[in-house]
Each structure stands twice: as C-alpha cells, then as structure tokens.
Amino acid sequence: MNILEKSIELISLYDLYQELLTDKQKSYFESYYYDDYSLQEISDNNNVSRNAVHDLLKRTAxxxxxxxxxxxxxxxxxxxxxxxxxxxxxxxxxxITNLINELEKVE
Known part of the structure; x- marks a missing residue:
C-alpha cells in the first residue's frame, strides 16, 4: 500500500471513529491529513516538538x-x-426482499 492509499484508508477510518479520539488527536490528524500541514507547522502551532506530533499521529493511526x-x-x-x-x-x-433481509442481518 502506497502513501496515498494509506492516507485515504486512515481518513476513511477517521470519518468513522473520530468521536472516539481525544481533541488533541483530532486536531493534529485534521491539520495533517485535511489541511495538509507539515509536522513542523503543527508543532509550531501547538508549541510541541516535531517528534511529539509524529508520535501522536502514529499512535492515532x-x-x-x-x-x-x-x-x-x-x-x-x-x-x-x-x-x-x-x-x-x-x-x-x-x-429485493431477499437482499433487504440480507442487509438487515449485516446491521
């Protein structure tokens, strides 16, 4: 899986599970993946080290x-x-009836 595919996968998971993350995890994730900020820009904006941002994004993923x-x-x-x-x-x-029944089983 290349970097773009990994990013798309993480964004789709984020869309499903973001409410289970901390505010800090959400903020850093959105800055990095949605706003396209660099690790350095996020670290500067939050007064933390670049490595701290990297670690938090890794743990969030x-x-x-x-x-x-x-x-x-x-x-x-x-x-x-x-x-x-x-x-x-x-x-x-x-x-249609059979597929609707199948759909109900999935939920």
Whole structure:
C-alpha cells in the first residue's frame, strides 16, 4: 500500500471513529491529513516538538486501525454498500426482499 492509499484508508477510518479520539488527536490528524500541514507547522502551532506530533499521529493511526479491527464498522459499511448496489441493479421483487433481509442481518 502506497502513501496515498494509506492516507485515504486512515481518513476513511477517521470519518468513522473520530468521536472516539481525544481533541488533541483530532486536531493534529485534521491539520495533517485535511489541511495538509507539515509536522513542523503543527508543532509550531501547538508549541510541541516535531517528534511529539509524529508520535501522536502514529499512535492515532494505530488507534484507528485497532478500532476497526475490534468494531469492523468500515467492513460492515462496505457490505451494506454492496447490498444496496445490488438492490439498485435488480427489478425482481423477490430478489429485493431477499437482499433487504440480507442487509438487515449485516446491521
């Protein structure tokens, strides 16, 4: 996985789990990934070392991945999106009922 793919993955996890992070984790993460600030810019804005910012972002990424490993929200959301896409592609009412039942099991 390249850097861009890792960033996209972390942002999607952040969108799901941001409420489980501290204010500091959210602030640094958003500055780095959304506002495209450098580690040095974040450290200057928060009066901490560049290494402190790096460590916090690393721990935040680990926490996001750990949350997904435990809760599987992204995985479940992907399953729901696949089922919804299938529903949109069909015309048979019996198939729709079966897919709706499958979707209810995912939740």
């Amino acid at each position: 680990k926490k996001l991945n750990d949350l997904e490993s435990a809760l599987h929200l992204k995985e479940e959301n992907k399953k729901r999106q696949i089922i919804i896409s299938k529903i949109r592609d069909i015309n048979d009412n019996e198939d």
